[in-house]
Structure formats: C-alpha cells, structure tokens
Amino acid sequence: MGGMESKVKAALWALQGGTSVVIANGTHPKVSGHVITDIVEGKKVGTFFSEVKPAGPTVEQQGEMARSGGRTLATLEPEQRAEIIHHLADLLTDQRDEILSANKKDLEEAEGRLAAPLLKRLSLSTSKLNSLAIGLRQIAASSQDSVGRVLRRTRIAKNLELEQVTVPIGVLLVIFESRPDCLPQVGALAIASGNGLLLKGGKEAAHSNRILHLLTQEALSIHGVKEAVQLVNTREEVEDLCRLDKMIDLIIPRGSSQLVRDIQKAAKGIPVMGHSEGICHMYVDAEASVDKASRLVRDSKCEYPAACNALETLLIHRDLLRTPLFDQIIDMLRVEQVKIHAGPKFASYLTFSPSEVKSLRTEYGDLELCIEVVDSVQEAIGHIHKYGSSHTDVIVTENEKTAEFFLQHVDSACVFWNASTRFSDGYRFGLGAEVGISTSRIHARGPVGLEGLLTTKWLLRGEDHVVSDFSEHGTLKYLHESLPVPQRNTN
Amino acid sequence: MGGMESKVKAALWALQGGTSVVIANGTHPKVSGHVITDIVEGKKVGTFFSEVKPAGPTVEQQGEMARSGGRTLATLEPEQRAEIIHHLADLLTDQRDEILSANKKDLEEAEGRLAAPLLKRLSLSTSKLNSLAIGLRQIAASSQDSVGRVLRRTRIAKNLELEQVTVPIGVLLVIFESRPDCLPQVGALAIASGNGLLLKGGKEAAHSNRILHLLTQEALSIHGVKEAVQLVNTREEVEDLCRLDKMIDLIIPRGSSQLVRDIQKAAKGIPVMGHSEGICHMYVDAEASVDKASRLVRDSKCEYPAACNALETLLIHRDLLRTPLFDQIIDMLRVEQVKIHAGPKFASYLTFSPSEVKSLRTEYGDLELCIEVVDSVQEAIGHIHKYGSSHTDVIVTENEKTAEFFLQHVDSACVFWNASTRFSDGYRFGLGAEVGISTSRIHARGPVGLEGLLTTKWLLRGEDHVVSDFSEHGTLKYLHESLPVPQRNTN
Numbered sequence: 012m013g014g015m016e017s018k019v020k021a022a023l024w025a026l027q028g029g030t031s032v033v034i035a036n037g038t039h040p041k042v043s044g045h046v047i048t049d050i051v052e053g054k055k056v057g058t059f060f061s062e063v064k065p066a067g068p069t070v071e072q073q074g075e076m077a078r079s080g081g082r083t084l085a086t087l088e089p090e091q092r093a094e095i096i097h098h099l100a101d102l103l104t105d106q107r108d109e110i111l112s113a114n115k116k117d118l119e120e121a122e123g124r125l126a127a128p129l130l131k132r133l134s135l136s137t138s139k140l141n142s143l144a145i146g147l148r149q150i151a152a153s154s155q156d157s158v159g160r161v162l163r164r165t166r167i168a169k170n171l172e173l174e175q176v177t178v179p180i181g182v183l184l185v186i187f188e189s190r191p192d193c194l195p196q197v198g199a200l201a202i203a204s205g206n207g208l209l210l211k212g213g214k215e216a217a218h219s220n221r222i223l224h225l226l227t228q229e230a231l232s233i234h235g236v237k238e239a240v241q242l243v244n245t246r247e248e249v250e251d252l253c254r255l256d257k258m259i260d261l262i263i264p265r266g267s268s269q270l271v272r273d274i275q276k277a278a279k280g281i282p283v284m285g286h287s288e289g290i291c292h293m294y295v296d297a298e299a300s301v302d303k304a305s306r307l308v309r310d311s312k313c314e315y316p317a318a319c320n321a322l323e324t325l326l327i328h329r330d331l332l333r334t335p336l337f338d339q340i341i342d343m344l345r346v347e348q349v350k351i352h353a354g355p356k357f358a359s360y361l362t363f364s365p366s367e368v369k370s371l372r373t374e375y376g377d378l379e380l381c382i383e384v385v386d387s388v389q390e391a392i393g394h395i396h397k398y399g400s401s402h403t404d405v406i407v408t409e410n411e412k413t414a415e416f417f418l419q420h421v422d423s424a425c426v427f428w429n430a431s432t433r434f435s436d437g438y439r440f441g442l443g444a445e446v447g448i449s450t451s452r453i454h455a456r457g458p459v460g461l462e463g464l465l466t467t468k469w470l471l472r473g474e475d476h477v478v479s480d481f482s483e484h485g486t487l488k489y490l491h492e493s494l495p496v497p498q499r500n501t502n
Numbered sequence: 503m504g505g506m507e508s509k510v511k512a513a514l515w516a517l518q519g520g521t522s523v524v525i526a527n528g529t530h531p532k533v534s535g536h537v538i539t540d541i542v543e544g545k546k547v548g549t550f551f552s553e554v555k556p557a558g559p560t561v562e563q564q565g566e567m568a569r570s571g572g573r574t575l576a577t578l579e580p581e582q583r584a585e586i587i588h589h590l591a592d593l594l595t596d597q598r599d600e601i602l603s604a605n606k607k608d609l610e611e612a613e614g615r616l617a618a619p620l621l622k623r624l625s626l627s628t629s630k631l632n633s634l635a636i637g638l639r640q641i642a643a644s645s646q647d648s649v650g651r652v653l654r655r656t657r658i659a660k661n662l663e664l665e666q667v668t669v670p671i672g673v674l675l676v677i678f679e680s681r682p683d684c685l686p687q688v689g690a691l692a693i694a695s696g697n698g699l700l701l702k703g704g705k706e707a708a709h710s711n712r713i714l715h716l717l718t719q720e721a722l723s724i725h726g727v728k729e730a731v732q733l734v735n736t737r738e739e740v741e742d743l744c745r746l747d748k749m750i751d752l753i754i755p756r757g758s759s760q761l762v763r764d765i766q767k768a769a770k771g772i773p774v775m776g777h778s779e780g781i782c783h784m785y786v787d788a789e790a791s792v793d794k795a796s797r798l799v800r801d802s803k804c805e806y807p808a809a810c811n812a813l814e815t816l817l818i819h820r821d822l823l824r825t826p827l828f829d830q831i832i833d834m835l836r837v838e839q840v841k842i843h844a845g846p847k848f849a850s851y852l853t854f855s856p857s858e859v860k861s862l863r864t865e866y867g868d869l870e871l872c873i874e875v876v877d878s879v880q881e882a883i884g885h886i887h888k889y890g891s892s893h894t895d896v897i898v899t900e901n902e903k904t905a906e907f908f909l910q911h912v913d914s915a916c917v918f919w920n921a922s923t924r925f926s927d928g929y930r931f932g933l934g935a936e937v938g939i940s941t942s943r944i945h946a947r948g949p950v951g952l953e954g955l956l957t958t959k960w961l962l963r964g965e966d967h968v969v970s971d972f973s974e975h976g977t978l979k980y981l982h983e984s985l986p987v988p989q990r991n992t993n
Contacts, residue, residue: 082911086910165931165932167925167930167931167932178913180944181943260943260944276771278771280767303965306968309968310969311968314968396573419577420573422573422669422959424959425960426960427961427962428964429963429966429967430662430963430966430967433969434658439969440960441658441980441982452751453751453752453957454945456959466943467947467948468913468947469915469917469931469949470909470917472919472920472921473920473921473925474920475791475793475921476921476925477797477798477802477921477922477924478922478924478930479805
C-alpha cells in the first residue's frame with residue numbers, strides 16, 4: 012500500500028542502517044506466488060536493495076540455462092554427446108599448462124591454510140590430467156546406449172502403441188570438495204546422460220575450477236549446448252542451493268561422508284544420491300574354509316581401509332573360537348597391524364583384552380576392526396540389520412544353503428557370498444562409468460552407473476484414440492500385448 | 503548434573519503448571535545420540551512426564567514391527583503373498599455386516615460435520631466391498647512376478663557371478679483421507695510387493711479403518727506376518743510421522759492434490775511418491791485432422807474433468823483460427839458446457855470475449871478450459887515447459903515428423919500423439935495394479951504399477967574372490983560378461 016516513493020525511502024533508510032531490503036508485490040498471491048515464503052526461501056523476487064554488488068547471472072538464471080541447455084543436449088545424437096566428451100578429454104591434455112598454472116595459484120593461496128592431505132587432493136599434475144582424460148573417453152564409450160533406450164513396448168489397442176524410454180533426469184546439482192578433477196569427470200557424466208548440470212566446487216579450488224569449467228563449455232559449444240553445464244559462484248551457500256527444489260531434480264554430493272550427511276540434512280524436497288555410511292560386515296560361518304576366510308578378511312579390511320566398501324565388523328560363529336581358522340585370522344590381522352575392537356560378547360570370552368568397542372555401529376575407515384561373536388546365521392543377520400548401514404555385507408561359508416539363506420535375508424544394497432566387500436564398486440560390477448554408490452532405497456541402489464542419472468518417459472502413439480471407446484459400452488477392448496524391445500536404440 | 507530427585511521434582515512442578523517434561527541423558531552423545539535434536543524430532547528418548555496417557559505401541563515400535571514383519575513377508579513364496587491377499591478379499595465379503603456397521607458409526611458421527619461429497623467418500627456399501635474384493639484379486643494375480651525377479655546377470659570372473667534382483671523398498675507410510683476402501687487396497691499392494699506398511703487414515707473413518715485393519719492382520723496371520731501392516735493411531739500428527747526418516751523409506755499420500763503438497767512440504771528427507779498437479783496440455787497442430795481434434799479434446803476435457811489426467815490447456819496453432827476445425831472445437835465445448843478461459847494472445851484475437859485467464863498455470867479440475875494460440879510446435883513446447891506440470895501432454899497432427907519432434911522434445915512423464923490425455927493411467931497402460939501417478943523424476947515416473955514399490959539389491963556369488971587378484975600385477979582379469987536373464991523367477 013502507499014506510494015513507491017515512500018517504500019524506496021524506507022529501503023534506503025534501512026540500508027543506511029546496514030540492513031538489506033526487498034520490495035515486492037505481495038497483494039496477488041495467484042499472480043505473484045507466496046512472496047514472503049519465496050523471499051525467505053532465497054528466491055530472487057521483487058527488488059533487492061543491498062550494498063553487496065551481484066556479479067554474473069543469479070543461480071536461478073543458471074538453473075534455467077542448465078535446464079534448457081540440458082534439454083537441447085538430450086536431443087543430440089548419442090555420437091554428438093560422445094564427441095563433446097572426447098573433445099573435453101583432448102582439451103585437458105592440450106591445455107595442460109593453463110590448467111596447471113591455475114591450479115598452482117590455488118595451491119599457493121591454500122599453502123599453510125590447508126592440511127597436507129587436502130593440499131594433495133587439491134593438486135593437479137600431468138599424470139592426473141592424463142588419467143582423467145582416459146576416464147573421460149571411457150565415459151564417452153559407455154554413453155552410446157544410455158539416453159533414448161526403449162525399456163518396454165505395449166500394444167494397448169490396434170494402432171495404439173505405448174513405449175517407455177530412458178531420458179535424462181533433468182538438472183543435477185553436484186557438490187564437490189577440494190578435488191578439482193571432479194569437475195570434468197562429473198561434467199562428462201552429465202553430458203553422457205544428457206542432463207543439465209550445476210556445479211558447486213570448493214572455494215580453495217576456485218582458479219582450477221574456473222579454467223576446467225571454461226574448457227567444459229568450450230567442448231559443449233561444438234554442438235551449441237555451452238550453457239548445459241554451469242559453475243555456481245563460490246559465494247552461494249550450499250544450504251541455499253539445496254532449497255531450489257523447483258530448479259534441481261537430484262543432488263549428488265561427492266566428497267566425505269560428512270559432506271553427504273550435511274547435504275542430506277540441508278536438502279529440502281530434493282532427492283540426494285549418495286551414501287553417508289559404509290559399515291560393512293563379514294560373517295564367518297561355522298562351515299567356512301580356513302584359507303578363504305583369512306584371505307577374504309584381509310582383502311576386505313586391509314587393501315584400502317579408507318574406502319566405504321572396506322570391512323568394519325567381523326562376525327564370527329561361536330564354534331570357530333579357539334580353532335585354527337580363528338587363530339589364523341587373528342594372526343593375519345596382527346601382521347597387518349589391524350587394531351581390534353572387541354564386541355561385548357567377544358570381549359567376555361577373551362583372556363587377552365583388546366579395547367572394547369564404544370559402539371557396534373562404527374565406520375573406522377582405517378586399520379581398525381570390530382570383532383563380535385554370534386551363535387548362528389540368524390543372529391548374524393539380526394546384528395547386520397541392527398548395526399549395519401545396508402551397504403555391503405558378506406557371508407563366508409562352504410554350505411550353499413546357509414549362503415542362500417543369508418543372500419535372501421540380508422536387506423542390504425550388496426550381499427555377497429565368499430567374495431571381498433571391496434567388489435562393491437561400479438567399475439568392478441561392470442557398470443561402465445561410475446556415478447557413485449547409493450544406500451538409498453529409492454531410484455538407484457548400490458553401485459550406480461550412468462543409469463542412475465536417467466529416468467523414463469512414456470510415449471503413446473495413436474490415431475485418434477479416446478478412453479470412452481474403451482468404456483463398458485464402448486467399441487474397443489484393451490489388448491495390453493507385450494511387444495519386443497529393440498536390443499539397441501538406433502535413433 | 504545433580505541428583506535425580508531434584509530433576510523429578512522439577513518435572514513434577516512443571517507438570518503442575520501444565521507443561522510436559524522429558525528427562526534424558528545428554529552427556530554422552532556417542533552412546534545416547536544427540537538427545538535434544540532427537541527429542542525435538544519427536545523420538546521417544548529418556549523419560550516422558552505427561553498428563554496424557556499413552557495407549558498401545560509407539561509409532562517407533564510400530565515402525566520396527568512393520569520393518570521386521572515386512573522382511574518376513576518378503577521372504578515368503580509369491581504364492582503365499584497372493585494367498586494372503588485372496589484371504590483378505592474373502593474376508594471383505596464374508597465380514598461385510600461387521601464392516602458396514604463400523605462404517606455406519608463413522609457416518610453417524612460425521613453427519614452434519616462433513617460436506618456431502620466427503621460423506622459419500624466415507625461411506626461403504628456391499629457393492630463397494632464387492633468391487634474392492636475383485637480389485638484385490640487382480641493385485642494378487644499381478645504380484646506373482648514382482649519380488650525376486652532377476653533384472654541383470656553378469657559374469658565378473660570365473661565362478662564370480664553378479665545378479666541384480668528386485669526386492670521390496672522396505673517400510674511404506676501411506677497417508678489417506680476419508681475413503682476407508684483405500685486401506686485394504688493399499689494393504690494388498692504392500693503385501694504383493696513384500697513391503698512393511700504404516701497406514702495413517704483420517705479421524706473421520708476411525709471405526710471403519712479399525713475393522714479393515716483387523717481383517718488385514720487376520721489375513722496376514724495365515725502366514726505368520728500379522729505385524730507387517732500397522733495402523734497408526736489417529737492421535738499422531740502427520741507432520742511428526744514425516745520426520746521418521748530412519749524408519750520410513752517412502753511416503754505415498756493418497757488423496758487430494760492439497761494433501762500431496764502438504765506431505766511433500768512436511769517430509770524431511772523421506773521421498774514422497776505422488777503428483778501434486780496435473781496441468782495437461784493438448785497442442786492442435788496446423789496439420790491436425792478436424793474430426794480427430796474435436797474428439798480428442800472432448801474425451802480429454804469432458805469425460806471426467808476432476809481427474810488429474812484431464813485436459814486443462816488447449817494450444818491451437820494460429821493458422822487454425824477461423825477455420826472449420828476451430829469452429830467445430832468451440833461448438834463442441836459450448837455443447838458440453840465447458841467454460842473457456844482465454845490466454846492473453848487468444849484474448850487479443852477474439853471479438854467475443856470469454857474471461858481472460860488469471861494464470862496460464864491452472865488446474866481447473868472442472869468443466870473449464872484455457873485456450874491459447876501458438877505460432878509453431880516449438881512455441882507449444884515452450885509453453886508446456888513454462889506452464890505445465892510435466893504430467894501428460896499431447897499433440898494432434900497428421901504430420902509424423904512434427905509429432906516425433908513433439909514426442910522427443912516435450913519433457914513430461916507422458917507424451918502422446920493423437921490420443922486422449924486420459925490414457926495416462928496404470929490400468930490403461932497395462933501395468934496391472936495401479937499404485938498411483940508420479941510426477942517425480944526420481945524412481946518411478948508417470949503411471950506406477952507394483953514396480954514402483956520395489957527396489958533392487960545386488961547378489962554376488964564367488965569362491966574366495968578378492969579384488970587384489972585383479973590388480974595390475976594380479977592373476978585375474980575382469981570378464982564383465984552379460985549372462986542371460988531368466989524370463990520368470992521360479993524361486
């Protein structure tokens with residue numbers, strides 16, 4: 012109400028006091044939406060008076076560019092998307108000097124402010140760029156058959172045919188921490204799957220990310236879809252991005268499990284793909300083979316203990332205590348310098364006394380292992396359901412019936428028999444490009460390939476079909492005939 | 503800190519003032535979790551002092567019962583799950599008198615407090631129960647091949663085989679409004695797909711829901727899985743349930759689009775399957791056939807205007823204005839008494855003047871239709887992307903090239919050519935049991951059958967396979983051979 016002049020005066024007066032102001036029309040919710048909640052949710056409605064100067068497009072504008080760029084990307088031929096990725100791979104090696112000099116700036120600015128392992132992740136090198144380029148070419152190869160694949164065909168009635176085809180999800184927001192090599196890799200995955208992409212990198216890698224993003228856009232521009240991949244300004248808060256549910260269809264955090272947990276908490280109504288925990292179990296059954304068990308435990312725990320698919324809890328059948336099998340496992344763990352934490356039941360049995368576990372639900376991510384005793388496969392399954400994270404759980408046994416019982420009953424993304432937990436991985440599963448591992452139960456579960464970045468749409472081709480013709484007194488009947496699905500989309 | 507006595511005294515003193523109190527241990531976050539946030543999130547930790555007496559199990563206990571009951575349900579043979587559903591169908595007709603008398607109580611209590619359409623939805627009848635029983639038998643029939651189906655098999659290496667199989671999602675929370683017939687139907691869908699289920703019905707149907715839930719549990723008990731389906735107390739707030747993200751894997755609101763919107767807002771980190779809006783478009787191209795267009799518009803708009811797949815916006819190519827085709831459509835709409843709202847461009851063309859639209863993004867759900875003019879198929883697509891809800895959009899044309907362009911470019915769950923929007927439906931698509939229609943881009947999209955209640959898990963069967971054998975200097979190489987998938991699971 013009132014004149015605009017008084018509003019602007021009030022805004023200026025507030026600004027002088029250091030408070031930013033929004034002037035917006037809140038009188039017609041049908042036309043303008045719910046203005047106050049929109050402003051609170053960080054949308055750019057009305058006029059914003061602030062001392063801070065905006066630079067470049069707003070996130071909303073970037074989201075729209077990613078959406079429309081992604082839509083164009085999705086309608087390209089698969090070969091054209093592959094070409095873009097190959098071109099990006101070429102640029103990574105051709106423009107090596109520029110990339111490394113930008114990266115050097117980041118490293119210099121980070122010097123003394125970041126811990127050594129973080130600096131290492133931040134740093135790029137010729138060999139890193141080379142293997143990145145090789146990875147990109149693999150993504151290009153596995154992208155050929157992803158978008159536009161026909162999954163199902165049904166004849167609904169004469170000349171009325173239904174088709175379910177794969178399509179990109181839409182706009183992805185990928186949030187990554189210090190590693191700048193994430194950018195071209197994630198960019199290639201989005202391009203391969205025809206998705207628009209918003210990238211949010213860490214401040215510490217700003218120079219590297221800027222050049223890598225420019226190269227990605229250069230590659231995209233060979234088919235006129237430069238804007239499909241957008242780099243979000245480092246000023247934008249992750250929490251604010253996670254609220255843009257009209258704009259973003261899927262969030263993929265790439266980084267520590269803490270990052271994943273933070274994003275899962277911040278995401279309001281936008282699905283998040285990722286695993287926040289990998290508490291993997293191995294149950295060594297009474298009928299396990301001595302040599303296999305020891306070999307499997309060592310590979311699962313010691314090969315790369317920081318990985319999410321590394322073993323964290325070893326469940327041993329009670330009958331095995333004080334047998335050569337058990338001694339062999341304990342000796343191996345000593346040799347490998349694995350610190351043992353005893354579960355309550357295992358602790359009460361021991362004469363020597365390793366530290367008792369603080370919690371049976373711990374992801375050590377290091378050369379540490381919890382050992383607990385169980386009386387049966389049922390008890391092992393109960394323990395896994397109670398303390399596990401539904402990531403990857405393994406049974407070691409020679410008894411096929413026990414193994415199948417375990418495989419059927421354990422409710423985890425990956426359940427293995429006589430195999431290392433470490434096979435839980437997109438590349439090892441043969442899924443081609445690895446997008447991540449998901450412990451969500453919705454959409455993709457377990458190791459996720461390019462398929463995880465796709466959804467489907469239904470196409471129905473008719474002549475002039477109306478549903479009233481199929482009513483009780485209508486002239487037509489539903490056929491619902493399954494039709495053969497082409498093995499490859501030749502579109 | 504301090505003695506327990508003083509804490510209890512303080513609690514009693516607060517109680518006398520009408521304030522409930524929680525006494526909980528917050529000193530060891532590692533052991534007890536983050537107590538204050540747990541309490542704020544409505545979890546039952548510590549000791550709760552309140553004047554309100556609790557009745558029956560807590561929601562948390564019900565969630566656990568649904569989880570473990572569901573897990574047992576999932577390990578039954580498909581025939582056993584079908585038997586349970588058949589038994590429930592029998593009970594619905596055998597126990598008709600009891601059900602109808604409970605329903606009568608609800609109706610009597612609602613009399614005068616609910617509007618006539620709501621009373622009608624609340625009311626059950628012999629014929630409603632009979633058709634419900636028929637629906638249940640259809641669900642039983644379509645459930646045979648759902649859980650445990652092998653989707654993919656890969657030979658990773660010699661004697662190391664990977665399998666991806668369908669499994670239930672876990673625990674579903676279904677929230678429904680006045681219609682009590684929802685309960686057995688949703689119960690049957692959960693049983694068919696092996697999921698645990700929490701049901702939250704409306705207060706107004708409490709008596710009916712109670713007896714229908716008892717019958718569902720009676721049916722479940724023939725295979726000892728009575729607890730897989732739980733009816734949540736009407737006292738529990740929907741908002742509180744939507745916070746139980748550790749307990750619930752998927753929320754399915756069944757009711758008005760307002761309910762779906764409310765739930766989508768309330769759900770914290772739990773995915774919601776449903777469509778909040780169905781703003782369906784039909785684009786009549788310059789090369790459309792006169793008779794087809796009129797027939798398709800009538801069926802899409804007039805056959806059942808309250809449905810989410812009914813037509814809301816008709817886009818007409820400019821060349822058609824003042825042609826017989828256009829006149830025929832307008833005449834038909836007059837005969838059918840459809841109120842026309844003109845889009846801005848259409849309004850400026852008209853000499854007569856129907857009401858101009860308030861918003862181009864409106865779901866009328868009634869005999870009302872927005873008409874707008876576009877200059878090309880590209881403009882039609884742009885309009886649909888800007889104002890649509892990605893539900894169902896149709897092109898009417900005789901030009902196959904234009905049609906295919908539309909099918910490829912429109913980014914909606916369902917895109918049709920020369921067919922009524924009303925085909926967008928699980929039954930009409932031949933998906934068997936209808937779970938709902940989803941406008942989400944993650945997991946299920948469009949009409950959803952039983953598959954929408956399933957996820958997958960990965961089973962890996964090895965001998966003693968470890969990943970270090972596959973390293974650069976290892977003895978094994980990945981084969982990643984695709985293996986044939988059995989056509990039906992005979993498990």
